[in-house]
Amino acid sequence: MRYCGDVMPARPADTLRRNSISGEMVKTSRIFSVLQSEFLGTSPNQVSKPRDKMKPRLLELLVCPIEKTRLELIEWESSPVTLSRKDIGRIERLGLNPVVFSKEITSGLLVNRTRKIFYPIHNGVPRMLVFPTGVARHFLQTHAKRIRQELPGYTLPEDMPMPGEEAVLRSFSNEWVNYDWDERTYWNLSSDVMYKTMRFLLDLAHRPVRDKLVLEVGIGIGGIANYMALKEECELVGMDLSYAVDPAYKYFGRNPFLHIIQGSAFKPSFRGDIFDLVYSHGVLHHTFSTKSAFDNICKLPRHGGRLYVWVYSHYDEERTLERRILMKMERIIRPVVWRLPNPLQTIALLPIIPLYLIHQNLLDDRGQPGMVKYKVREALHAAR
Ligand SMILES: C[S@@+](CC[C@H](N)C(=O)[O-])C[C@H]1O[C@@H](n2cnc3c(N)ncnc32)[C@H](O)[C@@H]1O
Structure with missing residues (x-):
C-alpha cells in the first residue's frame, strides 16, 4: 500500500x-x-x-x-x-x-x-x-x-462471504499463487498483444486515461493492470478476491502508480464516485451471481466515467466442435477438481493437458499474430 x-x-x-x-x-x-x-x-x-x-x-x-x-x-x-x-x-x-x-x-x-x-x-x-x-x-x-x-x-x-466466494478465492489462489510471470505468455497471447487487445477493447486510443484514476476488478496476476499504469500513464487500483494479489504485488508492486488490494466485487472498499474508468475482464461470471456483482461495480465510476465488463460468452463456448468438447469436459472436471489439494489437482488435470495443447497449438493457432504456443505449464494453467 x-x-x-x-x-x-x-x-x-x-x-x-x-x-x-x-x-x-x-x-x-x-x-x-x-x-x-x-x-x-x-x-x-x-x-x-x-x-x-x-x-x-x-x-x-x-x-x-x-x-x-x-x-x-x-x-x-x-x-x-x-x-x-x-x-x-x-x-x-x-x-x-x-x-x-x-x-x-x-x-x-x-x-x-x-x-x-x-x-x-x-x-x-x-x-x-x-x-x-x-x-x-x-x-x-x-x-x-x-x-x-x-x-x-x-x-x-x-x-x-457471498455464496461460493470462499471456494472461488481458493480455486483462483491455486491458479495464480505459484504462477511465474512470463512476458512471453499471457493466457493464449503474448503479453504485449494481450495489452494491445485490452487497449482496443477499452477504446483507449479515443478515450485516453492519462493522469486519470482507473480500477481493475479481478486483476489476477496483474499483468494488464501493470501495463495500463505504465503505458497509459494512469494511476490504477487493482483489486482481486484471491491471493493472486500476492504474486501481483511481487511482480508489479514496484510500479508507483499501481495500488494492489485484496477485495471483492460484492463489497468494494471504495467511495462510489472516484474512478474515471472501471474495467473487469473475465471475472464476474466466476461469481454466484454475475448480475449482482455487476450491480455492485457499476456504482464505482464517477459521474461521466466509464465501465467496461467482459464475461465469457455461451456463443464462443459453442463456436467449434473442439471447444464444445473442451467446455463439456471442464464442466464435469472442475467442480470435482477444485476440492482437491493442489498436488492432487495437478495429477487429476494431467489427462486433459494434451487436449489443451492440441487445441491451442494445432487448432486455435491459425497463424494469428501474437498467439503463443502452449507448453505444459501454460496448458495446466488454462486447465485450472
Ligand atoms: C480468469 S481470472 C482473470 C484475471 C484478469 N482479469 C485477466 O484477464 O488476466 C479471474 C479473476 O477474478 C477474480 N475474482 C473472482 N471473483 C471475484 C470477486 N468477487 N471480486 C474480485 N475478484 C474476483 C479471481 O480471483 C481471478 O483472479
Whole structure:
C-alpha cells in the first residue's frame, strides 16, 4: 500500500474532482489518524494544505467496505520507493507531492473505530475482505500481542462471504499463487498483444486515461493492470478476491502508480464516485451471481466515467466442435477438481493437458499474430 502527499494549489481539474472529499493525516506516536475534511465546491486554493502534513493516497480512495466510512491507518512497517524523474513528473501532473509518494507501507492496520474492526495490511497489500480468510487469521495470530496493546477489543471483520466466494478465492489462489510471470505468455497471447487487445477493447486510443484514476476488478496476476499504469500513464487500483494479489504485488508492486488490494466485487472498499474508468475482464461470471456483482461495480465510476465488463460468452463456448468438447469436459472436471489439494489437482488435470495443447497449438493457432504456443505449464494453467 502506497501513500502520497498534499494536494497542491495548482492541480488539474479532474484531480480536484477526485479529491472533492478528502482527508489529511496527522502522526500521533506511531498512529496516523485521519481528519476528514470536505472540499466539495471549494476553489483549488482553498484545498491546499501545509506541506509538512502528509495525506495518504490510498487512504483517500479506500473506505470500510461494510460501512463505506473512512479508515484510520496504523503503520507498522514501510519501505522507500525509488521514483524516477519521469515518475516525479507524473506525480506533479496529478498535483500531488512526490516526496511522500515514495513510501510503501508493507505492514499495518486499517481501522474502523466505530465498528471496532481492522483490515490487515500484509505484505504490502491491504486485505479488505469482510470475512476472515486464512491470511487474515494468520496475521491476527502473528501480531496478537501487538493488536491487543494497540487496539484492545478489536477484531477482524466477520461478515458472511457471498455464496461460493470462499471456494472461488481458493480455486483462483491455486491458479495464480505459484504462477511465474512470463512476458512471453499471457493466457493464449503474448503479453504485449494481450495489452494491445485490452487497449482496443477499452477504446483507449479515443478515450485516453492519462493522469486519470482507473480500477481493475479481478486483476489476477496483474499483468494488464501493470501495463495500463505504465503505458497509459494512469494511476490504477487493482483489486482481486484471491491471493493472486500476492504474486501481483511481487511482480508489479514496484510500479508507483499501481495500488494492489485484496477485495471483492460484492463489497468494494471504495467511495462510489472516484474512478474515471472501471474495467473487469473475465471475472464476474466466476461469481454466484454475475448480475449482482455487476450491480455492485457499476456504482464505482464517477459521474461521466466509464465501465467496461467482459464475461465469457455461451456463443464462443459453442463456436467449434473442439471447444464444445473442451467446455463439456471442464464442466464435469472442475467442480470435482477444485476440492482437491493442489498436488492432487495437478495429477487429476494431467489427462486433459494434451487436449489443451492440441487445441491451442494445432487448432486455435491459425497463424494469428501474437498467439503463443502452449507448453505444459501454460496448458495446466488454462486447465485450472
Ligand atoms: C480468469 S481470472 C482473470 C484475471 C484478469 N482479469 C485477466 O484477464 O488476466 C479471474 C479473476 O477474478 C477474480 N475474482 C473472482 N471473483 C471475484 C470477486 N468477487 N471480486 C474480485 N475478484 C474476483 C479471481 O480471483 C481471478 O483472479
